[in-house]
Amino acid sequence: MKKLFKLSFWEIFAASITALFAIPILLILLSLFSGFNDNFAHIYDVVLYEYSLNSFYLVIGVSILVIFIGVITAWLVTNYDFIGKKIFVWALILPLAIPPYILAYVFTEIFDYSGTANNLLRSLNLVSEDYALPNIRTLTGAIIVFSFTLYPYVYLITRVALMSILKPMLDSARVLGLSKLQTFFKVTLPIIRPAILAGTALVAMETLSDFGAVQHFALPTFTTGIFRTWLGMYDLTTAMQLASILLFVICIVLYFERYQRSKQRYSAAGVKSEKLISTKLKGIYSYLAALFCFLPIFFGFVVPVIELITWATAIDNTFNNDFISSSFNTLFLAFLAALITSGIALILNFNARIHAKRSSEEMNNFISMGYAVPGLILAIGITQLLTYIDYILFNTGLIITGSLIGLIFAYVIKSYALSNNVIQSNYKQVSTDIDDSARTLGSNKRKLLFDIHLPLLKTGLLTSFLLVVSEVVKELPATLILRPFNFDTLAVNVYLLASEERMYEAAFPALFIILIGLIPIYFLSKMIDHSRTIDE
């Protein structure tokens, strides 16, 4: 089969997508060359230090807490049997269904002076009438909120890593005379450490990118600073310059995460392993383990959901026209973005696979970095991009900015990594022997992809679709900025209502978001159990 051009269609497509994805970021970085004005000088002198310090403490605090919660729970459920363990295994990821800003809104309401928590304490006569729990809208409060909603990343990744430790590994160590402690340090830790660090880096990036939660807590960080400069000082250029600084920091964390992930060494997928024996915990220890696992789920999921249900049912007219149209809009956007993202991921992975050139993989890796870019920043960059396209291509007055293209574009950039990871790992399980056989039997590339690979990748594609849907439903800042006329999503509704301190009205849409957020959790929990069930 002859190639007519030097580059095949697939490579050109991949290269174009890569270039396109890079443009919004480039436009933002371009602001660094526009000169720094008075506003930037003001920010530099007066508040930049505070933004940096807060962001720094936030990330450090959250990282420590998520490692503490995530690793210990993963350790407990993987190596021990105790009361409720079978439930905890999957329940521990539930908090992922709740985006940080919703948890922030709920906790604020609960821990308010006249909120549920204080009322409860007062009614139980545990405290005096005047007493109130410490204010939650602080740096400490923010650390707690982010930790409860993001620890599942660390839990998940650590658990998967722990499960890759095969019994023979530990047996060998024992046979070679290593004590339990030594085994831990020489065998277990090197395997799980990169996973823990990668998971934590992911959490750090999510934390740095958040806008809704930190704004609600009135915590001056980079994201709120960027927003404030843009709105309060009407200075987009300076805001983009600040955004560039944040991007730089995120880049460092991103490379750290990638480095750690590359250090992960798993045993080959599908290898039958001897069942790892879980030690049975007895008595008080069993209860303690259960309690430790229960608490994060309780605060990160059970409490917020119960409260939201209480608020939603306390008022009438929740299921109104606004809600219906917002839901429709939300799902429409999510489905469309999911289809496009999964499609692109499929093609790019296919391209990387058949042209096992370094460059194809690099491209894929490069655009995967999109998830690290805060939605707020993406939105600004994309707005600029669309305006340029407007002028170049359609001088007739066609307004693209009013349409959904920009928004979908933002979603695709943001969710690409998720989709890519899923499809990529699914692809890895498809042996390249199949490709070779197909080629020798005369199949061209298109046939290879559509007739042979596609059916084998069904799981990956479906999972990718659902994961992107859930990502998009939760997204806030980009949607706020890029949405067109008369077009609100559920997340936007929740944000606007919460900003007006109308949490009761925000409860129902918030619950819907969480409900959709549960879908991927179902799949993730299956993923957790999969290796185990080979032998059971």
Add this chain to the structure above:
Amino acid sequence: MVISGCAPVNEVNIYTSRHYDADDILYAEFTKKTGIKVNIISGSGGALMERLKSEGSNSPGDVFFTVDAGNLANFQKGGYLQSIKSQTIKNLVPKELRGENDEWVAVAKRARVIFYNPESVSEEEIKNISYEDLANSNWKNRVVIRSSSNMYNQSLVASLIANLGEANTEIWAKDFVSNFARTPQGNDRSQLMAVANGLADIAIANTYYIGIMLSGKGGEEQKVAASKLKIAFPNQENRGAHVNISGGGILKHSPNRDNAEKFLEFLLSEEAQKHIVNNTFEYPVLEYIDPHPLIAEFGTFKMDKTSVSDFGKYNPSAVKLMDRAGWK
């Protein structure tokens, strides 16, 4: 999407940063009266401005409807507004409530006043109080106000700069901030709740919130809380209490200019003014219309006649000043 060359729909596209549900009724009324379809895009002032900037001359926006003169002034400065020609509007609204070249017009007023709990604040302390007094040490740990990132506060500080000068305002601000009972958080309603709950003794907030809370629209708890509070109108012995506006303007590249002007005229009609008064509890611009009884019972007061367009002029300085004063 708006594609030129298609059959024109009789519509008006409103970019609004007001977030009151009651506005939807206003829009519906306008459509019923005139047959003009109303399209809304809502967002914060800054977000809308960015959108306009990107859209450029292709922008479909007709009207900019917002709260706070600072927002209007910024749009004016950015060149996004065009002069209103309607003589009706010019006749109805006094000069100080319009842009210098009629780029925008006020449709409602609100005052930023002091709310206090009479049980923890003596008549002595509150009598003839001024904003400037709030920097005094007797208010230490007794004051709550929302974040400096909020436009209403920025306009308040801007008006202080206009009247007292920047240097004096900065001194005031530093002392004022040191009197805060807590780090600024929540919106105006949250400040009122804080005073009702005893977390602070005075709050600075907009007049209409007490209307909303007393009406029961925010729930029973808010109604009870609001009934504990009284209003003190600052600066009655000199320039008057700080007044801000809700207002609108016609966007520069408006494709439906006539409809835009009709909409603004509608907002100044007796019917719309009454609606605004009764639903968002603001003060009307039309003098002969009474404010809502819940608001009226707090009495009449002297309103600061500082030109509302100064708020925009001094806004950037105000923001930086508040940063320097540590007003979060």
